[in-house]
Amino acid sequence: MSLIALILLPLLGGVAALFAARLGNNAERWLSVGVLGIGLVVLVAACLGGSPDPRWLAFSRTPWAPSLGVQLLFAVDGLSAAMLALSLGLGMVAVFTSWQTNENSGLFHAALLWTVAASNGVFMSFDLLVLAFFWELMVVPSFLLIALWGHGAREASAMKFLIFNAVAGLGLLGAVFWLGASAPIVTFDAFELAKLARPAGVQTWLLAGFALAFVVKLSVPPFHAWLPDAHTDAPTAGSILLAGLLLKTGAYGLFRFPAMLFPEGYLALAPVGLVLGSVGALYGAVMACGQTDAKRLVAYTSVAHMSIVLMGVSGGVHFALMGAAVEMVGHAFSASLLFFLIGAVYDRVGTRDLRDLGGLQRTAPRFAAVFALGFSAVLAMPGTANFLGEALVITGMFQVNWIYAAIVLTALVVSVVYATRLLKEVVFGEPGPKPVTQDLGSRELSIAVVLGSATLLFGLLPQLLMTPFTPAVDAVLASLEAVRR
Amino acid sequence: MIPALTVYHLLLLVPAPALAAFMVLGLAPVFLHRRLVMLIALAGGTAPLLAMTGMMGLCLTGQCRGVAPIFTLQVGTAIVDLALLLDPLSMITGMTVTLIGACVLIYSIDYMAGAKTADLRRFFALMNLFLAAMLAMVLAGDSIVYFLGWEMMGLCSFFLIAYNVFSDPAVAAGRKAFIMSRIADALLLGGLLLLFIAAGSVRIDALIAAGLALPEGQRTVIALLLLGGALGKSAQLPFHTWLPSAMAGPTPVSALLHSATMVAAGAYLMARFAPLLAASPDVMLVMAVGGALTAAFGSMTAIFQSDVKRLLAFSSISQIGFMLLALGVGAPAAAMAHFVTHALFKSLLFLAAGDIAHSAGDDTSIAAMKGAASRRPLAFAAFTIGAASLSGLPLVTAGWWSKEEVLDAVLGSGGAGRALWVLALLTAVMTAIYAFRPVLIALKPGPVDAHPHTPGLATRIPLVLLGFGSLTGGLLVGPVIRLLGGVHPEMPAYSVVVAALAPLTGLAISWQLSRSPQLADWLAARRLLRQGLQIDVLYQAWFVQPFQRLVDRLSGVHGTTPDPFGAAPVTMMLWLKRQLIDRFRSDGFDSGWMALAGTATPLWAVARRSQSGRARDAVMALAGGTAGLLLLGWMTA
Numbered sequence A: 001m002s003l004i005a006l007i008l009l010p011l012l013g014g015v016a017a018l019f020a021a022r023l024g025n026n027a028e029r030w031l032s033v034g035v036l037g038i039g040l041v042v043l044v045a046a047c048l049g050g051s052p053d054p055r056w057l058a059f060s061r062t063p064w065a066p067s068l069g070v071q072l073l074f075a076v077d078g079l080s081a082a083m084l085a086l087s088l089g090l091g092m093v094a095v096f097t098s099w100q101t102n103e104n105s106g107l108f109h110a111a112l113l114w115t116v117a118a119s120n121g122v123f124m125s126f127d128l129l130v131l132a133f134f135w136e137l138m139v140v141p142s143f144l145l146i147a148l149w150g151h152g153a154r155e156a157s158a159m160k161f162l163i164f165n166a167v168a169g170l171g172l173l174g175a176v177f178w179l180g181a182s183a184p185i186v187t188f189d190a191f192e193l194a195k196l197a198r199p200a201g202v203q204t205w206l207l208a209g210f211a212l213a214f215v216v217k218l219s220v221p222p223f224h225a226w227l228p229d230a231h232t233d234a235p236t237a238g239s240i241l242l243a244g245l246l247l248k249t250g251a252y253g254l255f256r257f258p259a260m261l262f263p264e265g266y267l268a269l270a271p272v273g274l275v276l277g278s279v280g281a282l283y284g285a286v287m288a289c290g291q292t293d294a295k296r297l298v299a300y301t302s303v304a305h306m307s308i309v310l311m312g313v314s315g316g317v318h319f320a321l322m323g324a325a326v327e328m329v330g331h332a333f334s335a336s337l338l339f340f341l342i343g344a345v346y347d348r349v350g351t352r353d354l355r356d357l358g359g360l361q362r363t364a365p366r367f368a369a370v371f372a373l374g375f376s377a378v379l380a381m382p383g384t385a386n387f388l389g390e391a392l393v394i395t396g397m398f399q400v401n402w403i404y405a406a407i408v409l410t411a412l413v414v415s416v417v418y419a420t421r422l423l424k425e426v427v428f429g430e431p432g433p434k435p436v437t438q439d440l441g442s443r444e445l446s447i448a449v450v451l452g453s454a455t456l457l458f459g460l461l462p463q464l465l466m467t468p469f470t471p472a473v474d475a476v477l478a479s480l481e482a483v484r485r
Numbered sequence B: 001m002i003p004a005l006t007v008y009h010l011l012l013l014v015p016a017p018a019l020a021a022f023m024v025l026g027l028a029p030v031f032l033h034r035r036l037v038m039l040i041a042l043a044g045g046t047a048p049l050l051a052m053t054g055m056m057g058l059c060l061t062g063q064c065r066g067v068a069p070i071f072t073l074q075v076g077t078a079i080v081d082l083a084l085l086l087d088p089l090s091m092i093t094g095m096t097v098t099l100i101g102a103c104v105l106i107y108s109i110d111y112m113a114g115a116k117t118a119d120l121r122r123f124f125a126l127m128n129l130f131l132a133a134m135l136a137m138v139l140a141g142d143s144i145v146y147f148l149g150w151e152m153m154g155l156c157s158f159f160l161i162a163y164n165v166f167s168d169p170a171v172a173a174g175r176k177a178f179i180m181s182r183i184a185d186a187l188l189l190g191g192l193l194l195l196f197i198a199a200g201s202v203r204i205d206a207l208i209a210a211g212l213a214l215p216e217g218q219r220t221v222i223a224l225l226l227l228g229g230a231l232g233k234s235a236q237l238p239f240h241t242w243l244p245s246a247m248a249g250p251t252p253v254s255a256l257l258h259s260a261t262m263v264a265a266g267a268y269l270m271a272r273f274a275p276l277l278a279a280s281p282d283v284m285l286v287m288a289v290g291g292a293l294t295a296a297f298g299s300m301t302a303i304f305q306s307d308v309k310r311l312l313a314f315s316s317i318s319q320i321g322f323m324l325l326a327l328g329v330g331a332p333a334a335a336m337a338h339f340v341t342h343a344l345f346k347s348l349l350f351l352a353a354g355d356i357a358h359s360a361g362d363d364t365s366i367a368a369m370k371g372a373a374s375r376r377p378l379a380f381a382a383f384t385i386g387a388a389s390l391s392g393l394p395l396v397t398a399g400w401w402s403k404e405e406v407l408d409a410v411l412g413s414g415g416a417g418r419a420l421w422v423l424a425l426l427t428a429v430m431t432a433i434y435a436f437r438p439v440l441i442a443l444k445p446g447p448v449d450a451h452p453h454t455p456g457l458a459t460r461i462p463l464v465l466l467g468f469g470s471l472t473g474g475l476l477v478g479p480v481i482r483l484l485g486g487v488h489p490e491m492p493a494y495s496v497v498v499a500a501l502a503p504l505t506g507l508a509i510s511w512q513l514s515r516s517p518q519l520a521d522w523l524a525a526r527r528l529l530r531q532g533l534q535i536d537v538l539y540q541a542w543f544v545q546p547f548q549r550l551v552d553r554l555s556g557v558h559g560t561t562p563d564p565f566g567a568a569p570v571t572m573m574l575w576l577k578r579q580l581i582d583r584f585r586s587d588g589f590d591s592g593w594m595a596l597a598g599t600a601t602p603l604w605a606v607a608r609r610s611q612s613g614r615a616r617d618a619v620m621a622l623a624g625g626t627a628g629l630l631l632l633g634w635m636t637a
Helices: A002-023 A027-048 A078-097 A105-124 A128-149 A154-182 A190-195 A200-218 A226-233 A236-261 A263-290 A294-315 A318-349 A365-378 A385-400 A402-426 A442-460 A463-484 B007-013 B016-027 B034-060 B088-111 B117-139 B143-161 B168-199 B204-213 B216-233 B242-248 B251-260 B265-272 B274-278 B281-303 B308-328 B332-359 B377-391 B398-412 B417-443 B457-472 B474-483 B493-515 B517-524 B532-555 B564-582 B588-598 B600-610 B615-636
Strands: A058-065 A070-076 B066-075 B078-086
Touching (some): A002 A058, A002 A070, A002 A078, A002 A105, A027 A078, A070 A105, A078 A442, A078 A463, A105 A236, A128 A154, A128 A236, A154 A200, A200 A236, A200 A263, A200 A294, A226 A236, A226 A294, A236 A294, A236 A318, A263 A294, A263 A402, A263 A463, A294 A318, A294 A402, A318 A365, A318 A442, A318 B066, A365 A442, A385 A402, A385 A442, A385 B168, A402 B168, A442 A463, A463 B066, B007 B034, B007 B066, B034 B078, B078 B088, B078 B143, B088 B117, B088 B251, B088 B265, B088 B332, B117 B143, B117 B251, B117 B265, B143 B168, B143 B204, B143 B216, B143 B251, B168 B204, B168 B216, B168 B242, B216 B274, B251 B332, B265 B332, B281 B308, B281 B417, B308 B332, B308 B398, B332 B377, B332 B398, B332 B474, B377 B398, B377 B457, B377 B493, B398 B417, B398 B457, B398 B493, B417 B493, B457 B474, B588 B600
Antiparallel strands (some): B066 B078
């Protein structure tokens, strides 16, 4: 039952935040932080509490609508737990980054908490209909975040985000209905459905439906077009949730379900994933080199990194899968850090245009130091979780085909081009026409330190991630092994 | 899993002080007084030398081969076991790096005295981080710590070249260095990961063993990838172009990173993996020929330089070429001996040049050295010693002894070795020519001191120490080669005589050059040669500009064009919208209902006439209606 609390807490917390905002004194903010904090405690307790099945850290099954075969079926392993912790933790970071957002603050925090609630649902649902429900639900509050508190052409960007993700979500929904109806007794239980044999051709089509939803959310070219716009126009908290949670739901979905439900379909479509990922990794990196909007630049680095995750997920070998999982976590921290820092610059000077920025080194040395840390993470310096993830993916790619490894290595080289450009335009040089005069305050500095040290922590102590991820990786390999033989 | 501690775990203490100093200087969000900054930097810079000396003591007592495991992690079927390693190679390299590091950091106290406190802190933080990274790489017993150190060096190099963040050329030079070395690093990473897959372990000895067991084709590919990494880091052909630009960094940075230690890391890499490379004769030949060509190219280009720092940069390129030449003919011991002496005299040259440039108002051109002999006698003497050691003046200089070892190894390798030996001799002649050019110009009378002051102890100590080392370091060459297990081939007497004559010939030519202004002018006019055959320009045209055009084409000149690839699904969706939605905008059913509604219009027009608003019409209607009703009532009753 405690797993359900991970969804209900932020869901109801969001409703409460609507009213708490009237109390003043930042009540809605502290409420949100409290709810997310309790969520983390619940998560830890649930994982330590043990489960009947050794495969899962926590497991819960509650009937909901038996006649339709729908149940609340939640299971958490190391990968899910990491994603849930990321979602709750980055939710807190998002609250702290927007401490100054005052306009309609109740709804803002409600939308934020609802996004967390829905993505928590995605990260642990194994009833596919419930999964599809949370999948669609996730889009709505994030749409509000962009449309109501965004910048620039926020309505258009929010609509683009909504249309891309809602349309792609139909693929998932359709495939889930097909699956559920094809079972002898109507069920959406993923574990049961995984046991049923299906012809390879059917598997491929069903997987295509799943993959459409996941790949669009992952924003792999050519399905990435919504991401730069959404990131650019979203408020900082929205960008953090986008990069930290929403993109990760796509990666998580690709990691978890294709091999489990459609192992033969996975093997058939893996080359497509590898090629899409290869193109995306290079394309995203090259596009990042040409952007003049700082946030857009970082958005394209996300595209590149998520394409590498897709390659890892499609690799179907231990190192590649592990690398993809690690990269998911590493990217969540590094991208959040950069979005947060650029947001802080924007709050001060009202522009993100690289041509107008510059000189942080002179006017705001702390800012510059933290920026250098984010810079190191985005170009995957050894010692950051990003490097660990990418090195593992490259290792896996060498086992698949050296060409893919060479492509990721090339993307690593190009990452230096865009990362040094970002640093040059924002941190180096003389201060621009609108200099940043105010260095990071203690609240902002703590956020940056938390995000930065997380990147380093997981990079320097790889076992922190790799040990808990092993069961999930092994499960994927076991499903594939069964059909490869 | 934390393994049991051994005496070799003391190796952790070598990079630790520098890392700690970086953390305090670079990360602690507290104000530090200027003197405190310098004190911490000095402590972090010199403590590794003490720790390393202790390890050398351990080494000399016969326990010179030991591993300090750090932790072990199972990844699938592979094992990631990090460890530090003490062996003669890491001991000798580590001693050199810590010694040069300490000298350069002491020197920086004086040299950087003019910097603002914040900049000073940044500078020393990065220098200490670099030292920690380099030592981690040198002492690494596994490929992960090795690559961590290797990449961190590159990062520090970028930040230190771009230390003057307000200068566009400095920032551009930093980016160039970082991007070019990243290309090489990607090759190295590829090679290391391929070895990791083969070995299932990250320990370097396991990697070498697994590499040797691979089929020849794969082994050659891996050896080439590793060689690529070394060429990039060591600024060898064809990756050399970043090093001359990197001279935009402060002089202590050039002395420590871009000559003595980091740039020579490629030679260390090749020495570390020497057993693996030795099994690929083709790659060895490529390395030897590449090294010899780079050595000749670097020294020839150095002759035409007009800036002391650029001259020294091309000199580093050339001298590291010698090291790779020795490695290529299978003499890693000779290469590392040259690494040691080169580190001594090259850092000395940079530090002396920095002091002389200070006295000329921070002008680093060779012409500005005029009068240096009288302005800064100590620095001039140090520079002269460095130049003598660089040219390898026979017997009295360290450089001669190590270069002699290299030349003998090349000649002794037979076959192509003879041709390479001749090329190396020519290079030695050219080395003496360029090395003495600044010395001879410095002897001429020149302007008085721009900043007249006696150099402080912090300047004098390193100059004296390194000067002493550059002269007597030859005594180290024998022991170094013995420790590394190298053998000295028996050489015919003519080779020693010829090798000794080469630098003297070069000195004589340099002397002639300095006396004839026409010749000097002729040199200065050779633009193509001065710019290193304009390889830089070619790269700009071949790689940088096409990449820029690609970026511009994809994202617009200022990121204005919408993302072309991303637009594809949008276009498709719009097309679908036109087909599916716009076409049915006039819904058939809807028009049926609308037509039905439309029939109301004429009826309404008729009905409207009744609403004339005139009392007469109303009364008439009222009367008519009443009459009608009465009639209806009467008829139905």
